[in-house]
Amino acid sequence: MLDIKFIRENPDKVREGIKNKNEKDRLGEVLELDQKRRDLLTETEELKARRNQGSAQVAQLKKSGGDAANLLAEMKRLSDQVTLNDSIITEVEEKLNTILMYLPNLPHESVPVGRSAEDNVETKVWVPDGFNFESTEKVLDHVEIGKKLKILDFERGAKISGSGFPLYLGKGATLERALINFMLDYHIHHHGYSEVFPPFLVNRESMKGTGQLPKFDEDMYFIEKDDLYPIPTAEVPITNIHRSEILNEADLPIKYVGYSACFRREAGSYGKESKGFLRVHQFNKVEMVKFVKPETSYDELEKLVNDAEDILRELQIPYRLLLLCTGDLSFSSAKCYDIETWSPAENKWLESSSCSNFENFQARRANIRFRNEKTKKPEFVHTLNGSGLATSRLMVSILENYQTPEGKIIVPKVLQKYTGFDVID
RNA sequence: GGAGAGAUGGCAGAGUGGUUGAAUGCGGCGGUCUUGAAAACCGUUAAGGAUGCAAGUCCUUCCGGGGUUCGAAUCCCUGUCUCUCCGCCA
Numbered sequence: 230m231l232d233i234k235f236i237r238e239n240p241d242k243v244r245e246g247i248k249n250k251n252e253k254d255r256l257g258e259v260l261e262l263d264q265k266r267r268d269l270l271t272e273t274e275e276l277k278a279r280r281n282q283g284s285a286q287v288a289q290l291k292k293s294g295g296d297a298a299n300l301l302a303e304m305k306r307l308s309d310q311v312t313l314n315d316s317i318i319t320e321v322e323e324k325l326n327t328i329l330m331y332l333p334n335l336p337h338e339s340v341p342v343g344r345s346a347e348d349n350v351e352t353k354v355w356v357p358d359g360f361n362f363e364s365t366e367k368v369l370d371h372v373e374i375g376k377k378l379k380i381l382d383f384e385r386g387a388k389i390s391g392s393g394f395p396l397y398l399g400k401g402a403t404l405e406r407a408l409i410n411f412m413l414d415y416h417i418h419h420h421g422y423s424e425v426f427p428p429f430l431v432n433r434e435s436m437k438g439t440g441q442l443p444k445f446d447e448d449m450y451f452i453e454k455d456d457l458y459p460i461p462t463a464e465v466p467i468t469n470i471h472r473s474e475i476l477n478e479a480d481l482p483i484k485y486v487g488y489s490a491c492f493r494r495e496a497g498s499y500g501k502e503s504k505g506f507l508r509v510h511q512f513n514k515v516e517m518v519k520f521v522k523p524e525t526s527y528d529e530l531e532k533l534v535n536d537a538e539d540i541l542r543e544l545q546i547p548y549r550l551l552l553l554c555t556g557d558l559s560f561s562s563a564k565c566y567d568i569e570t571w572s573p574a575e576n577k578w579l580e581s582s583s584c585s586n587f588e589n590f591q592a593r594r595a596n597i598r599f600r601n602e603k604t605k606k607p608e609f610v611h612t613l614n615g616s617g618l619a620t621s622r623l624m625v626s627i628l629e630n631y632q633t634p635e636g637k638i639i640v641p642k643v644l645q646k647y648t649g650f651d652v653i654d
Numbered sequence: 655g656g657a658g659a660g661a662u663g664g665c666a667g668a669g670u671g672g673u674u675g676a677a678u679g680c681g682g683c684g685g686u687c688u689u690g691a692a693a694a695c696c697g698u699u700a701a702g703g704a705u706g707c708a709a710g711u712c713c714u715u716c717c718g719g720g721g722u723u724c725g726a727a728u729c730c731c732u733g734u735c736u737c738u739c740c741g742c743c744a
């Protein structure tokens with residue numbers, strides 16, 4: 230959520246940011262409602278002040294045994310007016326708030342302006358020693374090799390739940406588990422994150438806090454009976470750990486890493502793009518979340534990206550880094566890097582991680598603050614998060630990049646102590 | 655799922671309709687004393703909003719929502735959460 234004061238004072242900046250994000254501009258309505266609200270408040274608060282004075286007078290009169298009948302009648306009228314005004318104010322505030330909740334975060338000035346994914350900027354490509362994009366070796370895609378080695382079974386997953394719910398079998402299941410454990414351990418021991426294991430179902434407030442609601446209701450699974458949402462990412466429960474709290478400045482930055490299953494409806498996607506792991510309703514992800522002081526958040530973003538890259542370098546998976554342009558930036562984020570891993574069979578890059586700085590957009594929604602030691606006043610923190618990483622697309626890259634000509638899979642060296650085997654055949 | 659108890663400031667904990675935004679204690683901050691520190695003593699210490707150049711003034715908030723009343727932390731309804739007991743259960 231954007232600061233209404235900032236909007237009021239910088240309407241042009243806000244307008245430009247919204248436009249660059251290809252979002253709908255409802256600034257006129259916002260400014261109008263804001264003005265209306267303030268006018269009503271001023272008027273009503275004056276009435277309330279009079280009511281408070283009157284009430285004190287009544288108390289005084291009663292104590293001294295005087296007659297308060299006339300005063301009480303006048304007070305009644307006053308009070309009715311206040312009640313009426315309050316209900317109008319509530320109405321105006323609700324309207325204003327609804328629009329504000331649908332306004333996107335503004336892009337940071339360092340983000341390239343662009344319309345779509347075409348305009349994203351590739352900032353880095355990393356490949357293991359001896360890697361060659363032009364390799365002519367025949368590689369089975371992850372669905373074929375998964376079936377052949379009996380480690381992935383998309384058909385039976387579909388039978389159990391529906392399409393997009395992968396079933397891992399045997400060494401495939403072990404490899405998935407190993408990958409998750411490796412990534413968690415690495416972030417905990419090499420990057421200083423503390424581990425959390427969050428709930429996978431969250432309430433409405435949590436979903437609003439991180440920005441999934443109200444705008445993206447259609448993308449979420451929802452359990453109506455209990456009013457709970459299966460999480461689309463661990464970002465939601467982990468960021469909400471500190472909802473409505475005032476943190477100690479000395480404790481910042483706070484860095485959490487946690488695993489969760491992620492549930493996404495992915496309504497409207499179909500065809501080739503959704504084959505196998507490429508687009509699924511349930512996948513596994515290790516997520517990093519940071520709460521930081523505002524002036525450090527862009528440095529923290531660079532570190533966050535590097536933490537995610539470390540995993541790929543350890544796994545020896547080719548990847549590239551994209552700086553997203555304004556038009557491809559998500560609703561809540563001010564700046565975002567995507568990390569894409571290489572799929573030789575698809576002959577393209579697959580998004581495996583997304584690392585974002587939300588500045589205080591989420592902190593405002595979720596009311597997450599810290600007490601500034603100098604001013605003694607609470608201020609909003611900046612929140613960041615990044616996948617470190619999602620296993621599904623990463624698994625595609627592993628199964629394809631570690632394939633031998635005979636159709637076996639070599640287990641990446643760093644995962645071997647987690648799997649207990651070094652080859653899948 | 656059933657029965658009961660509870661939710662108050664950073665923490666603990668008073669307060670059952672009228673200067674209670676809230677006693678008291680702890681903690682924090684500033685000061686006195688001290689060579690320094692501790693102790694003791696004194697003072698200070700919530701958040702959000704409206705208005706104003708500012709000083710300030712005013713409004714709201716005692717888990718959330720609704721109600722009664724001139725006036726609600728306090729009374730009524732409702733939701734959520736916590737605790738205790740019973741039931742069920744990985």
